[in-house]
Amino acid sequence: MIVPPLALAQFIASYAATTMTVAVSVIAADLGTTVLGVQTAITLFTLTMASLMVPGSKLTDVLGRKRCFLLGLVVYGAGALLASAAHGTVTLILGYSLLQGIGSALMIPPIYILVTVTSPDVETRARRFGVVSGAGALGAAAGPLLGGLVTTWLGWRASFLLQVLVVGLIALLALRLTEPPGRPARTRFDVVGAVLSAAGLFCVVVGILRMGSSMFWIFAGIGAGILCVFAAHLHSRERAGREPLVSSALFRDRATRFGLITQHVQWLVLQGSFFVIAVFLQQIRGYDAIETGLMLTPATVGILAASAAAGRMARRHSQRRLIRGGFVVAIAGLVLVLLLVRADSGVASAVPGLFLLGAGVGIMLTASVNLVQSGSPDSAQGDISGVSRSVSNLGSSVGTALAGSVLAGVVRPGGTSFALALATLTLAAVVGLVAALLLPKPR
The missing domain is CATH 1.10.287 (Helix Hairpins)
Known part of the structure; x- marks a missing residue:
């Protein structure tokens, strides 16, 4: 079984990227530092992971996909264990920001390479990417809720120890993975x-x-x-x-270029909208971390439902059509949230919009990854996987930063700044739809 360890690894990496946000104040008080100091650690984690994703992907051609994946798990687990024992900001940064960031950059690219090169056909690949993408989106969406529960009941250190246990389980499952034959011989690392x-x-x-x-x-x-x-x-x-680090030929392919743009926008919209909605619920409605996570459940359900149907949808529709349809559904979800959700509206008002947003993103995530990864031969999977993951991580960073800058720059009563931030993300989704419309017909 190749999918379970890969999906679990994607889940835990996405979980680590979002779970810290609900424990910032608790960690700062326990370590005797400021909230800014803990936020710096979170920022450095994103920086480390995004900046090393391309070199980490290229190492799969040097070390082998399975070996690189296992090495990433070991580094990631060591970082989580060190972070759990941190008694100051420096140790937290070393364990969480650097070691877990490096481990993520080593283990994430092999996930997508192994799914691509071991899948016999497009439908199987789409089904497997649906599971992996769904696990990643679930980790990102469930991070605040699970992190809030674990931090409230067991303390923030238990959240890191939980990651160590999960990584150990993944490593045991990964030992059974078989390295695909025909791994290309490479020259010296660039x-x-x-x-x-x-x-x-x-x-x-x-x-x-x-x-x-x-x-x-x-x-x-x-x-x-x-x-x-x-x-x-x-x-x-x-x-x-x-041999270059990445072949420039990748960027001359039109489908790859516009496919990467759609990936970037998808993660921008997903992370940006989750950030805006979470801040709105906490600042305007006064929700705590657990209540906020529960309110985002419809979006998580939508992502999982779309990811579960990825194989069937790939059999009936082209990847290009699915990406376009996903953007349309996600835009409809954002518009519904803008129209229905108010400071005094009921809980049910957010359900339709959040579900459509999650379903649209779930449709797109699987289809765009499948399109981009499948467009390159097995010998170039190390190149395209690193670029694809870097673009997606940049999208997550841009989405949060863009939404945060709009919220910080517009201070008006009645939650107007939140509406403006969501409208900005909706406009970004429209740009993604335009890129999807420019995707060429499959060869």
């Missing part, structure tokens, strides 16, 4: 390319997280400049006949 890509993405994500301030332009400009140098480096290595 160290310069890895440094340039990591530094460029690091600065871009820092800029995104500083959106709304002058530092955004400084870091985004530096990051863009480094990425331009990275692109020139790739062309230089290819002209010299040496």
